[in-house]
Amino acid sequence: MFAPLVPWFTVFDSTRWKKKHRKRRKSKDRESKTSKGKHKRPSFSAIMKLVSELLGKIRVTRCRATVSFGTDDPSETGRIYGFIVPVIYGSSWAWATPDAIQVHPVFDGARFECEGEFALDTILVSWLPPLVRFAWDTFGRRR
Numbered sequence: 001m002f003a004p005l006v007p008w009f010t011v012f013d014s015t016r017w018k019k020k021h022r023k024r025r026k027s028k029d030r031e032s033k034t035s036k037g038k039h040k041r042p043s044f045s046a047i048m049k050l051v052s053e054l055l056g057k058i059r060v061t062r063c064r065a066t067v068s069f070g071t072d073d074p075s076e077t078g079r080i081y082g083f084i085v086p087v088i089y090g091s092s093w094a095w096a097t098p099d100a101i102q103v104h105p106v107f108d109g110a111r112f113e114c115e116g117e118f119a120l121d122t123i124l125v126s127w128l129p130p131l132v133r134f135a136w137d138t139f140g141r142r143r
Contacts, residue, residue, distance in 0.1 A: 042138040053130035058122045063100045065116035070106030081105040 071077045081103065088101050 042134070046134060046138060050130055050134040054127055057126045057130075058120050060119070061121045062117060062119035065101045065114065065118075066104070067102070067115075068104045068106055068111060068113040070109060070111040072110050074107040077105050077107055 069077070069080070071080070084103055088103060
């Protein structure tokens with residue numbers, strides 16, 4: 001169902017060195033078949049560079065969340081809360097207000113409730129240069 005939406009790229013090619021250093025006889029038929037109509041696949045690094053550039057164009061303007069959670073075992077709830085709290089308070093500098101994310105442990109029983117508000121701000125025209133750069137590097141030049 002989602003197969004056409006997933007980009008196809010090579011994460012690791014173990015035969016890359018062999019392909020680069022293999023000596024071949026080039027014939028006119030082989031050269032014309034491989035150079036015409038074949039597009040270069042985007043590499044993982046090019047995709048990650050595009051994602052990081054696009055994420056740099058997005059600004060979080062408002063973030064507020066209230067989470068209440070609990071498990072059947074109160075000690076397990078306390079252990080999970082102990083893992084979550086340093087992350088929340090350690091990253092409070094990234095949010096607009098220090099009380100943007102509130103976590104409330106519930107020691108009575110199994111429960112998970114979450115309520116939040118999240119707003120992003122971006123200018124879509126600023127996405128154009130990274131997208132054009134990615135398209136040109138991937139599909140534009142022939143090497």
